[in-house]
């Protein structure tokens with residue numbers, strides 16, 4: 440990522456800050472985010488909507504990638520909306536002063552309490568996942584004297600080739616209404632019979648960490664065809680279309696992210712062509728990137744506390760964090776680039792397995808990765824940890840979650856405090 444550099448002392452820097460200094464000042468493990476990178480990605484997304492959709496659309500930040508007040512504030516300032524998936528993410532947005540009409544509420548099992556809270560908070564759109572939810576939402580709206588703008592999450596049946604756990608567009612998915620069985624069409628009809636909901640949008644999301652443009656184009660075409668069918672057979676024009684997130688980012692040099700402009704160009708062409716074919720106005724378009732907004736902007740810093748050589752097998756290097764701050768290797772065998780932060784000018788020459796400190800053999804950050812010779816006391820940086828690291832962190836072994844520091848132009852500030860032991864026991868009776 441462009442925010443990373445190496446200074447005269449051979450130390451890795453992020454946003455103009457020396458990572459060894461950051462580790463010293465704020466302690467480890469430490470999440471560090473570069474504000475400029477985040478804002479630049481946001482700006483690029485916003486700008487692309489002017490170019491490819493004449494401003495007739497909006498990017499939403501998928502806050503599941505990293506939800507905290509500061510990220511909500513940045514998204515707000517950059518003109519993005521927000522995709523939230525829980526009462527907690529809604530609460531975070533409210534607390535950050537986010538314009539709630541630009542918030543879309545997702546999830547395949549929104550509870551009645553969450554729905555009430557979302558309505559009280561004036562969340563702009565409910566992305567309805569199933570008929571039970573539709574009924575529940577209509578009922579709660581009735582009790583509260585509210586009307587909700589809704590979208591339907593549709594399974595377009597597109598198989599994006601990414602990790603099994605993060606694929607969502609295929610037929611066997613817990614998310615959304617199926618197209619091929621007619622379920623989605625029935626739902627659209629049903630929505631017309633409920634007084635307290637107003638169906639304005641259709642939504643699809645085909646998966647995450649995707650590198651090809653084709654599945655996005657196919658999904659967009661399938662959605663437009665469905666909108667055409669709805670228009671032809673029911674006389675209903677659905678005016679908004681949400682095409683989800685999922686743009687892949689660079690974790691190692693083997694990853695080749697799709698240039699976003701190409702994505703926008705290809706997808707917008709498909710949307711316009713299909714709208715024309717069906718005699719529909721070009722819908723207002725939403726996208727929901729999460730990973731690509733914060734992923735490459737973030738790194739995690741650890742201190743090495745031990746080194747263990749298993750002859751002819753591997754060398755373990757133990758760090759002061761692990762699966763509690765980054766569960767992605769344990770969960771998906773995700774590849775990461777590890778840098779010896781104090782020797783960032785040296786060629787990587789040692790193959791090590793970076794292990795966490797949890798009581799669990801699978802607590803590994805990365806296996807057989809090449810770094811500049813590691814010694815106890817060194818600081819390791821794991822790159823591209825901005826997305827789905829803090830947001831999936833846990834207190835396993837009662838380990839406090841690390842702080843998040845935001846850097847910008849050589850200055851650093853805490854945006855999420857490190858958890859204390861008091862925090863750990865605060866709900867214990």
Ligand code: LLP
Pocket residue numbers: 501503504522545605607644646647648683684685686727728729730731767826827
């Ligand atoms: N919209 C919907 C409906 C989603 O389900 C997701 C991600 C996004 C947008 C954002 O996708 P992104 O642009 O971030 O790829 N924990 C996994 C990723 C799970 C993604 C879940 N949904 C990981 O660590 O890779």
